[in-house]
Structure formats: structure tokens, C-alpha cells
Amino acid sequence: MRLNVAERRExxxxxxxxxxxxxxxxxxxIADVAAVLGVSNALVLYHFSTKEKLVAAAFRYAxxxxxxxxxxxxxxxxxxxxxxxxxxxxxxxxxxAKGWRLWIEGWAVSxxxxxxxxxxxxLDRRWKAAITEVIAEGVxxxxxxxxxxxxxxxxxxxxxDGLAVQMTAYDGVSRARAEQWVDAALAGELGVERAAxxxxx
Numbered sequence: 001m002r003l004n005v006a007e008r009r010e011x012x013x014x015x016x017x018x019x020x021x022x023x024x025x026x027x028x029x030i031a032d033v034a035a036v037l038g039v040s041n042a043l044v045l046y047h048f049s050t051k052e053k054l055v056a057a058a059f060r061y062a063x064x065x066x067x068x069x070x071x072x073x074x075x076x077x078x079x080x081x082x083x084x085x086x087x088x089x090x091x092x093x094x095x096x097a098k099g100w101r102l103w104i105e106g107w108a109v110s111x112x113x114x115x116x117x118x119x120x121x122x123l124d125r126r127w128k129a130a131i132t133e134v135i136a137e138g139v140x141x142x143x144x145x146x147x148x149x150x151x152x153x154x155x156x157x158x159x160x161d162g163l164a165v166q167m168t169a170y171d172g173v174s175r176a177r178a179e180q181w182v183d184a185a186l187a188g189e190l191g192v193e194r195a196a197x198x199x200x201x
Contacts, residue, residue, distance in 0.1 A: 063122065136149045
């Protein structure tokens, strides 16, 4: 079946993400992405022109997919507390969010690559803004108290990102312990009992 331009680009981006996760940004080549799909290097270059543009587009594609899923989680018809816990559990390294190896690679490369730094920074800002908004909704509804929703979103994100590094790069924290710490942090920030995270009350 012949793919249109948008479908071909999406196929190439998915293959690039797979190769970045497997090989790392520095080692991945245009030829690796082409080989996965059985296409020519020229076809990949036709769509993205350079490896750098392909990598940046792949990270943006992954970021948009994550943000779309986050929006679905936070848009559910349930309490703010349930939605927050669901989003935090999904984002956490114990959940099913992004492939953390991909994002740790992205953070490292973004130190030297302005295009990747923009992608990572945009994802970070939009994640924090979405979490801040739901925390504010919960406060307004009287579900919990939180004097600084923006600060809470920042602290939770920092904890989750740090745990991702510990669990992915060093294998230094067990899944069970990470889940306990994440739940304790969320409950502490919102001034609720940990049991409330499960009940949603």
C-alpha cells in the first residue's frame, strides 16, 4: 500500500524513535532508520534533509503523543484528585508514559542542541501547566488545599524526572519504593491522606 506524505513521515518518525531508544542519539544513523523500514536513505533525507532535523522531529512527535495522552487523562469526568494521581502514575517511571531512555537521551543532547532543547522545554512547560490547572481545579472544588499549584507541579515533576534517572540509568530504586514515594509526595503536596488517592474522595 502506498503511503501519503503524512503517513510516510509518521512511519519514519516512529522508526527514528525506536532506533534512538535502542542505539542512542549519537550512534543512530539515517541508514538505521531506513533499514528498519526497508526504504532508501534518500527517502529519509527527502522528508527530513538531515539527521539533526529527523531527531528533533522524532522528539517532537514523541512529546506531542505524550501530551495528547496526558490531555485525555486530565480531561476525564472524575475528581481532580483521581485525575492527578492517574496522570502522575502514568508519567512516573513505574507507569506507561514515554520510553524514559528516549527522554534521558533527549535531555543529554539538548544541552548542546538548541532544537532539542526547545522541544524538551516545551514539553516540560506544557506538562507543568496542565498539572497546575488540575490542581487549581481541585482547590476551587474544595477537594484539597494547595497554596502554590505552580510550585507543586514543579516539585512533582522534579521528583518524577529524578526517579526516572535513578530507575533507568542506575537501577537504584525499586518500582514499589518509587510508587510509595510518588504517592507520599502527591498526598503531602495536597494535604490529603494517601488512602484518598485511591478512593478519590
